[in-house]
Amino acid sequence: MSRSPWLGALASAAAFLVLWKLVAAISGVPDYILPAPEVVVVRGMRAIGSGVLWTHTSATLLEVILGFGSGAAAALVVGVVLARSVLVERVLSPYIVAAQAVPILALAPLLDIWFGGGLLARVVICALIVFFPITIATMVGVRSVDPGLVELFRSLGATERDRVRRLEIPWALPVIFGGLRVGVTLAVIGAVVAEWAGASVGLGILINIADQGLFDTPLMFVALVTLAVIGLAGYGLVVAAEHRLVTTRR
Amino acid sequence: MHETSGERRSALSIALDDVALRYPSGVLALDGLCLEVAPGSLTAIIGPNGCGKSTLLRLVAGLLKPTAGSVRVGATAPRAGDGDVGLAFQQPRLVPWLRVADNVTLPLELAGMPRTEARERGEVALARVGLTAAAERLPSELSGGMAQRAALARALVTEPGALLLDEPFSALDLLTRESFDTELERLWLQRRPTVLLVTHSVTEALALADEVVVLSGRPGSVVERIPVDLERPRSTSVLAGPQAAQLGAAIRAALEASRAPELAPWAATR
Numbered sequence: 001m002s003r004s005p006w007l008g009a010l011a012s013a014a015a016f017l018v019l020w021k022l023v024a025a026i027s028g029v030p031d032y033i034l035p036a037p038e039v040v041v042v043r044g045m046r047a048i049g050s051g052v053l054w055t056h057t058s059a060t061l062l063e064v065i066l067g068f069g070s071g072a073a074a075a076l077v078v079g080v081v082l083a084r085s086v087l088v089e090r091v092l093s094p095y096i097v098a099a100q101a102v103p104i105l106a107l108a109p110l111l112d113i114w115f116g117g118g119l120l121a122r123v124v125i126c127a128l129i130v131f132f133p134i135t136i137a138t139m140v141g142v143r144s145v146d147p148g149l150v151e152l153f154r155s156l157g158a159t160e161r162d163r164v165r166r167l168e169i170p171w172a173l174p175v176i177f178g179g180l181r182v183g184v185t186l187a188v189i190g191a192v193v194a195e196w197a198g199a200s201v202g203l204g205i206l207i208n209i210a211d212q213g214l215f216d217t218p219l220m221f222v223a224l225v226t227l228a229v230i231g232l233a234g235y236g237l238v239v240a241a242e243h244r245l246v247t248t249r250r
Numbered sequence: 251m252h253e254t255s256g257e258r259r260s261a262l263s264i265a266l267d268d269v270a271l272r273y274p275s276g277v278l279a280l281d282g283l284c285l286e287v288a289p290g291s292l293t294a295i296i297g298p299n300g301c302g303k304s305t306l307l308r309l310v311a312g313l314l315k316p317t318a319g320s321v322r323v324g325a326t327a328p329r330a331g332d333g334d335v336g337l338a339f340q341q342p343r344l345v346p347w348l349r350v351a352d353n354v355t356l357p358l359e360l361a362g363m364p365r366t367e368a369r370e371r372g373e374v375a376l377a378r379v380g381l382t383a384a385a386e387r388l389p390s391e392l393s394g395g396m397a398q399r400a401a402l403a404r405a406l407v408t409e410p411g412a413l414l415l416d417e418p419f420s421a422l423d424l425l426t427r428e429s430f431d432t433e434l435e436r437l438w439l440q441r442r443p444t445v446l447l448v449t450h451s452v453t454e455a456l457a458l459a460d461e462v463v464v465l466s467g468r469p470g471s472v473v474e475r476i477p478v479d480l481e482r483p484r485s486t487s488v489l490a491g492p493q494a495a496q497l498g499a500a501i502r503a504a505l506e507a508s509r510a511p512e513l514a515p516w517a518a519t520r
Contacts, residue, residue: 157331
């Protein structure tokens with residue numbers, strides 16, 4: 001039982017590679033349009049060897065980690081506050097929704113100017129896109145707390161802090177993790193968008209470098225695969241944390 | 251922090267003086283309700299649906315403040331969480347992700363008691379309700395009866411001077427319920443806290459109470475108090491005897507009278 005999901009994932013990855021290779025071989029398109037998998041692997045090894053890949057990957061990774069971390073932390077706090085006060089929700093939610101509705105791609109250049117164009121700006125852009133789904137998940141989760149348990153905690157003289165820590169957050173955890181799963185994949189998008197808005201390193205930048213004039217499509221594929229791996233790893237970590245933290249319920 | 255001394259509290263008197271309670275919705279749940287309960291007694295509160303029985307318990311537990319009149323538990327107004335009062339609800343209300351032992355010690359931990367001491371007292375409370383073997387289980391792994399026992403242990407763990415039971419066994423099947431009544435009487439006889447028991451069942455009231463208080467329909471007030479002078483422990487033979495039958499008839503008659511408007515809904519003015 002515990003081994004079968006890995007076997008399934010491996011089998012589907014192998015099938016994907018075979019399909020990719022077949023399409024590349026049969027269609028006969030040149031490498032600068034669709035490189036075959038082994039071409040990408042060779043290009044990837046070269047990029048790893050020269051240190052280029054790690055330079056860009058580490059920059060993006062840092063943005064993803066900081067952006068996701070700060071965005072998720074802020075979202076948890078705001079989500080709990082929104083859940084507990086209808087007034088605050090009425091006042092704040094239009095702004096939160098509006099910030100989410102404006103495409104991050106359009107907002108990124110402005111944020112880049114505001115936050116000085118450095119790492120801080122990129123983390124803010126990344127955090128902003130992460131913020132929304134986790135805020136909403138937290139709010140919905142906390143609102144769904146069993147009123148019977150709220151009354152129990154009240155009858156036991158629980159402080160507000162105890163109520164949040166021992167009842168509302170644990171109750172909302174499965175829903176919050178739903179938001180975190182969405183958020184962690186959005187963090188990768190946020191990082192790339194932020195890099196395009198103004199950065200000199202990062203996987204988004206590596207894609208630009210491979211594109212502009214070089215037509216180094218295999219290198220572009222290397223960057224894309226690396227982004228996908230970051231997203232998968234983040235998602236996997238969130239799921240693992242979820243399995244650890246969410247105990248069986250009713 | 252709250253007071254949680256190791257010794258058990260002595261039984262507390264409960265007094266409601268001309269109490270009215272109006273909910274923010276405008277519903278007047280109780281009006282002109284007077285009730286005094288001696289320390290260490292077991293009082294059953296019975297009345298038609300919606301007469302404010304649960305509201306009365308919430309007032310005594312300090313979860314609600316009376317709109318008019320005063321409520322006292324011992325010498326002071328009740329304060330939720332001071333440990334004077336133990337409360338068990340109709341549903342067990344166990345925290346789903348906490349093991350039974352942690353559910354039972356929750357009141358102590360919220361009151362700031364050190365973990366090891368809380369654990370010891372939790373074990374005692376679990377033993378009293380016969381649930382020691384299930385201490386490490388999650389609530390989802392308990393039967394309805396076991397869950398209700400756990401809830402009772404949680405209400406007992408602070409050694410409260412007053413125990414408030416809001417139809418605690420009404421979700422159980424009849425046989426389990428009768429054995430629970432016997433068990434509850436045994437638990438009560440051990441330490442004699444003051445008990446207010448809200449119930450729908452005349453049989454249950456007879457099996458347990460020193461006195462049965464009959465409430466009127468909404469807004470609730472006390473219409474009759476019927477002392478139950480049956481010997482304890484109340485065996486099946488005592489409960490099947492002529493004296494019990496007579497008392498049962500008296501309670502039913504009082505209930506019937508208090509229920510009258512509900513039997514003639516067409517006469518309702520609304």
